[in-house]
Amino acid sequence: MAPLLELRRLSKRFGTFAAVDDLSLEIGSGEFLTFLGASGSGKTTTLRMIAGFESPTAGEIFMGGGSITALPPFKRDINTVFQHYALFPHMSVRENIGYGLRMRGVPAAERSTRVTHALHMVQLAELGDRSPRQLSGGQQQRVALARALVNRPRVLLLDEPLGALDLKLRKEMQLELKRLQTQLGITFVYVTHDQEEALTMSDRIALMRQGRIEQLGTPQDLYDRPRSRYVADFIGDTNLLSGTVVESGEGRVSLLIGDVRLIGVSDAPLEPGAEAWLSVRPEAIRVANAAGAGSPHTADGNGLNAKVSELVYAGSTVRLHAVLPSGQRLVAYAQVGASLEPGVEVQLTWPIERGRCVAE
Secondary structure, three states, X not given: OOOOEEEEEEEEEEOOEEEEEEEEEEEOOOOEEEEEOOOOOOHHHHHHHHHOOOXXXXXXXXXXXXXXXXXXXXXXXXXXXXXXXOOOOOOOHHHHHHHHHHHOOOOXXXXXXXXXXHHHHOOOHHHOOOOHHHOOHHHHHHHHHHHHHOOOOOEEEEEOOOOOOOHHHHHHHHHHHHHHHHHHOOEEEEEEOOHHHHHHHOOEEEEXXXXXXXXXXXXXXXXXXXXXXXXXXXXXXXXXXXXXXXXXXXXXXXXXXXXXEEEEEOOOOOOOOOEEEEEEOHXXXXXXXXXXXXXXXXXXXXXXXXXXEEEEEEOOEEEEEEEOOOOOEEEEEEEOOOOOOOOOEEEEEEEHHHEEEEOO
């Protein structure tokens, strides 16, 4: 099946700075794809080129098989929702939503029907006659969404749309956006620096770094199978233990970390003697008191002795910070009530398949 959107060797330069560098990507019809990355990674510039607000320095953008690279924004079947909603304060909610339809000459009767449908879609059916200043931040965001969706675009672009909301409302709107996208079947292309947002809503994530896609895949791919140290560190909490590759093959890599040999999994072989990192998620680690115990190493798992340096209460669990004999630090989760305190010796173990070996 042909992609709805295709970015083909897309680049954007501002002077000598490459904001986007030779980026190629296919986006499917009805897909929720997120550009995720730190500030300056190129995600918003990419979105603006798709929208037509920026012209590529090189490359092309295709939609439905035809090039839209030279088309102005209003001739692309694409709408954009920004972080700042830009609602007209002198218009009612209903008038704001219907503004684009009125500018396009849609008859009043059809316009009214479509606006009413859009209000129901974003669960604001009773608030159509209010002014934007009478609405909460979350309600204003819904109006901005309805205004974009009422035009029935093939693609909806969303540039950090939840950035101005408080944490609780942001989490609610994440679920609301995914519900709407699933219900409507419209292709959503989303930009955020918040990895939790990306993991919650996306079908696929394009993690950006220095104008390029560092890794493209499902949320589970990026979380469980990072291909580089950068991806492992950016997505979720992890421990990155640096060491030297001793042996590599058949999907497993043996690392010498300090004076301990640990094994992890990898999709690609790593050269013996090379520097690499073992990424282990805190939730994968089992914590046991080391008193009277032998080596924590097992045939099907990894183990390390460590000393507790700090305990941070986090509701149902405790974030345990520990120091290894090599001096490297590691974080694990322990149950509240466990007999742990700073200075206590512990054993930390995890299955081999839960440790991911990655290069830079």
